[in-house]
Amino acid sequence: MTGICDGRVVVVTGAGRGLGRAHALAFAAEGARLVVNDLGVQLDGTPQTAPDTPAGRVVEEIRAAGGEAVAHAGDIATTVGAASLVHTALDTYGRLDTLVNNAGFLRDRMLVNLDEDDWDAVVHVHLKGHFLPLRHAAAHWRAEAKAGRTPTARIVNTSSGAGLLGSVGQGNYSSAKAAIIGLTLVAAAELARYGVQVNAIAPAARTRMTERAFAKTMAAPEDGFDAMAPENVSPLVVWLGSAASDGVTGRVFEAEGGRITVMEGWRAGPTADKGTRWTPAEAGKTARELLTRAEPPGAVYGA
Template sequence: MGLAEGRVVIVTGAGRGLGRAHALAFAEEGARVVVNDLGVGLDGLPGPESPAALVVAEIRAKGGEAVAHGGDIATTEGAASLVETAVSTFGRLDTLVNNAGFLRDRMLVNLDEDDWDAVMRVHLKGHFLPLKHAAAYWRAEAKEGRQVAARVVNTSSGAGLLGSVGQGNYSAAKAGILGLTLVSAAEMGRYGVQVNAIAPAARTRMTEQTFADTMAAPEAGAFDAMAPENVSPLVVWLGSDASAGVTGRVFEAEGGRITVMEGWRPGPTADCGTRWTPSEAGEATTKLLAESEPPQPVYGAR
């Protein structure tokens, strides 16, 4: 019995890179998989054909069960049809892995409004809408008295945790996904839904050029720390029954390393008991900063 035996799993953006690795890993652990991919380029524009069918063929060739979905999950219709595809094909939905995304990198002064909107739409709205429709399905199941042990794994980034120079749109979207993860975990727990997020580092179409030196493949025979398949075991575990009780958490995953990210916590504090003057506020804040831990550097900062 695999870790995901009997579960029905949706993976968005599953035609290539991390999504493909996740879909294959879930199938290897016994899950039936809905492989979503719109088949667009790095800039989010349509490509000649969707690769989702190729991943489905890989899964079926190994004896697994899978179905392709080519809808735009950043639309209400596409997100609704994604959930419907899982339920109508396999009779249920147990796990949603939100992974789809692309880049349109620019320094802020050169970042067009369209590039901002496009990245926000796919990364942030493309997380929200599938989550909304999946959550509605699971809530209805719970209200009908059926036991729900649902899992959601969202995909953030180190850029969302720390920021990344030249990626203001991407960093903002990935930070928004962290907030969405915390809220949905708190709201949906009563219905048997667990929601977590990962911040992966791996070689994909989005990273192999932007971080070429870091993402380069090693010499033959050496451990490939940046292979996307290294991230998938954590995603499969989070998407399975085995992760019971784990929700509202964020994990970094890279190579053989898993890190629990602890997020914003109160640091040094001063309270004068009344209103500060600007000078007093500045003096107190300067002292607090001297007592605090320095922030981690933004990716790409010099």
């Protein structure tokens, strides 16, 4: 297999199903060698009982198509698991070029019913599950750069529309996905000197995590194009993970169907400066006037 990722070594977390699987197959089709990570858990993060693993099945698909891949079943939200993920790439292929952070699960509740354990579990797997692989991969790339072998490295993080706008019933998930955007911006700034570009995507696709939300779009499309197929998101991820994306870093993209959008985050809007301290009444009056000139926020999903 040859393509825009020919010779690159790519790690994809949560790659046993859905978006992660689509990304892994797409990278392999473009010539990449893969480390396919998946813990093999159910939708809420509890262990599965199937004898085979999702990661193993994806590896078999890649190999059957003539590609190279190995499975990794470690918990990347732990230091040991994240470190072994990076070492698997280095021990198997001798290098690491791209990290795609994708792993996650859901435990949806309205805020008044959201248990602390459900909050901690979702933030743990999404946010810490991004930070730890990023941290261990970045340490390797920094060492390479300091040794005079500056890499052409790429990190693609996975946020969500829920992280950009919020989503009713998903306070834990929305918070973690918003934090991933902050992590992306910091990592892009800190790691640029070592040859590492860091971007994030906010995908919309039909997966185990979204099948209820997209139930109305589950029917087979009449025109042959399935707008909610996870495979539609992967081309952008592959490009961001390739050397062809040179110069693109610290960006957030929405991807859905045939649409790609560059998201523009917090920027200064209407401003008033009194030059001294406001009274509460003055501050309120001024805030209301500024709001009349500000762009309205996007609607929270499910509101």
